[in-house]
Amino acid sequence: MFGVAAAGAILELHAATHRSQRPGAAGRPPGVRCTGAGVSVPVAVVGVGNMGRHHARNYRDLCKDADLRAVVDADVNRAEEIAGPSGARAFTSIEAMLEAVPEVEAVSVAVPTSAHHEVARTLLSADKHVLVEKPIAPTVEEIDDLIGLAKERSRVLAVGHVERFNPAVRQLRRLIDDGKVGEPLSLVARRVGVMPPQVKDANVIVDLAVHDIDIFGYLLDDAEPTDLFCNAGRALAEDRFDFADIFLRYGTVDCFLQVNWLTPVKIRSLSVTGTAGYADVEYVTQRLDYYRGGAAVEPKSFAELAALSSQQPERLEFPHEEPLARELLEFLRSVRGEPAETLYAEQARETMVVAAKLVALAESHELARSG
Numbered sequence: 001m002f003g004v005a006a007a008g009a010i011l012e013l014h015a016a017t018h019r020s021q022r023p024g025a026a027g028r029p030p031g032v033r034c035t036g037a038g039v040s041v042p043v044a045v046v047g048v049g050n051m052g053r054h055h056a057r058n059y060r061d062l063c064k065d066a067d068l069r070a071v072v073d074a075d076v077n078r079a080e081e082i083a084g085p086s087g088a089r090a091f092t093s094i095e096a097m098l099e100a101v102p103e104v105e106a107v108s109v110a111v112p113t114s115a116h117h118e119v120a121r122t123l124l125s126a127d128k129h130v131l132v133e134k135p136i137a138p139t140v141e142e143i144d145d146l147i148g149l150a151k152e153r154s155r156v157l158a159v160g161h162v163e164r165f166n167p168a169v170r171q172l173r174r175l176i177d178d179g180k181v182g183e184p185l186s187l188v189a190r191r192v193g194v195m196p197p198q199v200k201d202a203n204v205i206v207d208l209a210v211h212d213i214d215i216f217g218y219l220l221d222d223a224e225p226t227d228l229f230c231n232a233g234r235a236l237a238e239d240r241f242d243f244a245d246i247f248l249r250y251g252t253v254d255c256f257l258q259v260n261w262l263t264p265v266k267i268r269s270l271s272v273t274g275t276a277g278y279a280d281v282e283y284v285t286q287r288l289d290y291y292r293g294g295a296a297v298e299p300k301s302f303a304e305l306a307a308l309s310s311q312q313p314e315r316l317e318f319p320h321e322e323p324l325a326r327e328l329l330e331f332l333r334s335v336r337g338e339p340a341e342t343l344y345a346e347q348a349r350e351t352m353v354v355a356a357k358l359v360a361l362a363e364s365h366e367l368a369r370s371g
């Protein structure tokens, strides 16, 4: 039985006065920008730390599609802080929320990874649609259990691989589909920076690499890697891998991925080299540069070579949006039974299968080194 507080000590922080301010009940709270266009789904967020607070903010902004009714966090102050501006009710346990706000239909889960399975299981068992933050759960057994339960209950089980909803990544996919890159030959991704203090229960492969493994799959038509290599180590953290260098081959396409919590600057990049061009994405700023290449520009002289090598990229223009807002909107569409680009648990499972294999490979290399 899941619970962060004893039933008797359940704390509901916002009562009837806030209910009347609820978006969809008496209009949205002042100052909230209301976007979206669908039928409002009553939602809740469980876990409002670094990530969950952004789920709550986006649901509040998507108030034509979502009606944020409840916020749950084991930390009373956090629950209250995040619920307050939305006119939502705050709870310190899921059971209390389920009992007090039974009309909630869909829930975002952004608790630490080690608690994903327990929390998502409780919510699915109560017939809620669930979006779990990445990674869906630490083990494939736990993931399969959740997938089975979601099927049994006919509920949506979505996973927050937010980079899929990054407009630059989606534009890159269109560029590949339009043949501008030609045949992709290699993908190179880097996701490095300093160790976030709150991540205590996941290694760098399970926490960071899953983003880019998911994107490799997205760009390569959900192909599965045919070859895997991973070297990982513990440079600063003693209890888990804090750096990993990964090689994945998908048929004829080579993918390189560097992830760590060591590099003293945050880098989130992805590039594709193909037979007809090269494209380079900066995830955070949503920048996408394209360089034409291939046989059509094969240099005939050193002068041409010099000119081509200093070619300025074409900076592609496309509408920018917050990837999380798009992810949540698609989730809400799938909850309403509308066509949606939601990333479902079955796809996230494949990413975690790859991540688990990489962890096992890294552990065996580590063992061989130490032995």
Ligand SMILES: NC(=O)c1ccc[n+]([C@@H]2O[C@H](COP(=O)([O-])OP(=O)(O)OC[C@H]3O[C@@H](n4cnc5c(N)ncnc54)[C@H](O)[C@@H]3O)[C@@H](O)[C@H]2O)c1
Pocket (backbone or CB within 6 Å): 004, 046, 047, 048, 049, 050, 051, 052, 072, 073, 074, 075, 078, 092, 110, 111, 112, 113, 115, 119, 133, 134, 135, 160, 161, 162, 198, 199, 207
């Ligand atoms: N998609 C992304 O880019 C992205 C980015 C950061 C984190 N995440 C994911 O989001 C999840 C949370 O990460 P974070 O950085 O926000 O962590 P965090 O520690 O900042 O926040 C977690 C919150 O959950 C609360 N909590 C813990 N156990 C709970 C429980 N059983 N019931 C209710 N509340 C509980 C904590 O009090 C805390 O406020 C992780 O799975 C992480 O992988 C995803």
